[in-house]
Amino acid sequence: IHVFSFPLGLALLLNTHLGSAYQLTCYFTNWAQYWPGLGHFKPDDIDPCLCTHLIYAFAGMRNNEITTIEWDDVAFYQAFNGLRNKGTLKSHGCFTAMVSTLENHQNFIASVIKFLHQYEFDGLDFEWEYTGSYGSPPQDKHLFTVLLQEMREAFEQEAEEINKPRLMITTAVVASISNIQSSYEIPQLAQYLDNIHVMTYDLHGSWEGYPRENSPLYKYPTEMGGNADLNVDYVMNYWKDNGAPAEKLIAGFPTYSHTFILSDSSNTGIGVPTSGACPAGPYTKQAGFWAYYEDAPQAVPYAYQSLSVKAQCLKENNFGGAMICAVDLDDFTGTFCPRVCSAVLSCFRLHCPCSARGAHNSPGSESGSRSSSSGGSSGGSGFCAGKANGLYPMANNKNAFQHCLNGVTYQQNFEARLIFDTSCDCCNWGWT
Secondary structure (H helix, E strand, O other), X not given: OOOOOOOOOEEEEEEOOOOOOXXXXXXXXXXXXXXXXXXXXXXXXXXXXXOOEEEEEEEEEEOOEEEOOOOOHHHHHHHHHOOOOOOEEEEOOOOHHHHOOHHHHHHHHHHHHHHHHHOOOOEEEEXXXXXXXXXXXXXXXXXXXXXXXXXXXXXXXXXXXXXXXXXXXXEEEOOOHHHHHHHOOHHHHHHXXXXXXXXXXXXXXXXXXXXXXXXXXXXXXXXXXXXXXXOXXXXXXXXXXXXXXXXXXXXXXXXXXXXXXXXXXXXXOOOOOEEEOOOOOOOOOEOOEEEHHHHHHHOOOOOOHHHHHHHHHHHHOOOOXXXXXXXXXXXXXXXXXXXXXXXXXHHOOOOOXXXXXXXXXXXXXOOOOOOOEOOOOOOOOOOOOOOOEEEEEEOOEEEEEEEEEOOEEEEEEOOOOEEEEOOOOEEEEOOO
């Protein structure tokens, strides 16, 4: 079910130091290098201006010590940390044996400190989703808390000794209420963690037999029982109400969708019968799973309203920010559609002081004030006829922009306080 979220995982953290009251954490997955064509993604493709924190997923464990997984991880670390203006974390697995003894704890923590400094990361992100269940013995729930306490104390001591900022500790946690209850000692965990990345995605999918939103903000009116809990609002408030400080809670925003085959193509809507998952997309190649950019051939523009509504909900409840899963599933080339990360960035009013070294224009694109790309068409009529695909400001309306897609013009409007910002091709707050 969990496409990115392995039950066991360690991720490496970078802090990009963009400076904001809110955080936008972006995960990079080291297997995106194996996707073909325009899906092929490496650390050099990351725009460092988009995120306040970057997380490299995943690392491994061998003999109770942290280690690399992919053959080219070390080279990727160098490129990833070359984005530093910035900030990075790393992800990891195989915890049960390691947490079983104090000696194993100490060996692991010492190896983490050495590893993070050797490869210039700013901290470690844990992803142990089902602590104390699904094959993990019940005592692991408490032992995970003990490990985090010991690691936090070791990081603080090491920071004093070398007179440098303390290494960070974060964790990615599940959204299912029953699994939260069986896996985490929430108040105790929270005091040792810098951030808690709540995986508020994969809440529904083709495995259920009917279509539901991947990451709904609120429950659907007809949802009852456990399904009524599977939404961003309920899950985030559950973590807060059970002892996690709101400012440490980061909500997950997916850049992908789960797909369904309708049993009856004329019977559409939430909750109608389905006969399975859609075929795999051309790049990610997993049935029932499409990256954001794989949906672009449907030739309709992506609407950011749901992102802004989620962001506003998080701000009103004083949560810490958003986590993007994953940056390599966004339209990082700008070839197909506007980037999700840019939209979320503007929703949190995160302003970027750096240049986008990690980003690049797609082949045939024009540089300048729009995310244009090859693939424009002379077909269609109106403003976009003959223009390259991309976003264009409107000369007579700063609260809107025009999205050109294959020669067709789509106008997108903002609320009165927002303007189209040509520096990021996104909505931003206009101070006039």
